[in-house]
Amino acid sequence: MSVHVRTIFKRTPELIHACVRPRRSMLYLPGSNARALEKAATLPADSLIIDLEDAVTPSAKVDARNSVAEAVRARKYGKREVAVRINPLNSQWGEDDIKYIAAAGPDAIILPKVEYPDQICAMEDMIKFYDASQSIAIGAVIETPIGVINVNQISNATSRLCMLILGTSDLTNDLRARHVPSRSPLVTSFGLCLLAGRAHGLAVIDGVHLDLSDDIGFHYACEQGRDMGFDGKTLIHPKTIATANEVFGLDSSVVVHAQRIIKAFETAEREGKGVATVDGKLIENLHAEEAHRQIAFHRMVCELEKGIR
Structure with a gap:
C-alpha cells in the first residue's frame, strides 16, 4: 500500500517521496567544515542538512557555498537525504546560494526564517531556473512567531514544499519564553505546525536539543516529539543520531x-x-x-x- 499524502497539489512521484521519506535524524553540518562533510558519508543519519546560514561566518560564506556545491555534485552520501540550508533570500548571499546549490542537485533546499508563503513561492521561481531535474524539494524553517501564525498558508504555498522544520531555539527567544525541559512554552507552536503540516501532507521535524551533555533530556525530548507527532529531530552532533533513530523508528x-x-x-x-x-x-x-x-x-x-x- 502506498503512503497517502493529503494535498491540493498534484505532486510528482519524486516530490511525494520527498514528503514521506524517513527523517528520524536530520544532522546539521557546517558547510565550511570540509572534514565534517567528508565524515558525514560514514554516519547513520537519515538526512544531512548542510548549512550555509548560521554555521558559516560571513567571510566564509562564498567559499563554503562552492565547497557544498562540489560535495553535493559528488553524490557520495548514498541514499541519505542531502539538503542544504541556504541564507535568507533577502540577504546578500541568498540568491546566489540557490543558483549554485540548485545546479548541484541536492534532494532539498531549506529556507530559514520563513514567515510568509511568498518567500517559498519566490524561492521556487528561482529554483526552476537551475534545477534540471525539476525534482528538488523545499523545506521551510519555522522559527518566529509570525512564521507560526502563518504556517498554514506557508504549508500550502507550493507542491515543492515537503517539510517544515521547527527552529525551537530562535522561537523560544522570540517568545521571550524560558528554555525548560518540558518545552511547555512551545506546545501551542508545535500543535499549529503539526496541524498545518499534516493538513498539507508535509513532514514536520522537531528542533535541536542544545545541551549535548544531557543524554537523558535529549532522550526525553525525542520521545516527547515522537508522541506529539513529529517525524524526526534535527541534530547538531553525530553522537545523538542513534537515539533519534531509535525513538523515531519502529521496533x-x-x-x-x-x-x-x-x-x-x-x-x-x-x-x-x-x-x-x-x-x-x-x-x-x-x-x-x-x-x-x-x-x-x-x-x-x-x-x-x-x-x-
Whole structure:
C-alpha cells in the first residue's frame, strides 16, 4: 500500500517521496567544515542538512557555498537525504546560494526564517531556473512567531514544499519564553505546525536539543516529539543520531503488531465486516490505514539503511 499524502497539489512521484521519506535524524553540518562533510558519508543519519546560514561566518560564506556545491555534485552520501540550508533570500548571499546549490542537485533546499508563503513561492521561481531535474524539494524553517501564525498558508504555498522544520531555539527567544525541559512554552507552536503540516501532507521535524551533555533530556525530548507527532529531530552532533533513530523508528514488536492488524482487518473485510479485533481491541479502517503506513515506513527505513552502510 502506498503512503497517502493529503494535498491540493498534484505532486510528482519524486516530490511525494520527498514528503514521506524517513527523517528520524536530520544532522546539521557546517558547510565550511570540509572534514565534517567528508565524515558525514560514514554516519547513520537519515538526512544531512548542510548549512550555509548560521554555521558559516560571513567571510566564509562564498567559499563554503562552492565547497557544498562540489560535495553535493559528488553524490557520495548514498541514499541519505542531502539538503542544504541556504541564507535568507533577502540577504546578500541568498540568491546566489540557490543558483549554485540548485545546479548541484541536492534532494532539498531549506529556507530559514520563513514567515510568509511568498518567500517559498519566490524561492521556487528561482529554483526552476537551475534545477534540471525539476525534482528538488523545499523545506521551510519555522522559527518566529509570525512564521507560526502563518504556517498554514506557508504549508500550502507550493507542491515543492515537503517539510517544515521547527527552529525551537530562535522561537523560544522570540517568545521571550524560558528554555525548560518540558518545552511547555512551545506546545501551542508545535500543535499549529503539526496541524498545518499534516493538513498539507508535509513532514514536520522537531528542533535541536542544545545541551549535548544531557543524554537523558535529549532522550526525553525525542520521545516527547515522537508522541506529539513529529517525524524526526534535527541534530547538531553525530553522537545523538542513534537515539533519534531509535525513538523515531519502529521496533520489531510494532511492525509485527501492524502486520497482525492488517491481516485481521483484511479477514474481516472478506467476511463482509467493517471491524475486527486484535488482542481484544476494536480495529477499524483508520487502524488498518495506520498499520499500512507503519509497514511502508519500516520498509523505507530498511531500504535506506541498506544504502548508507
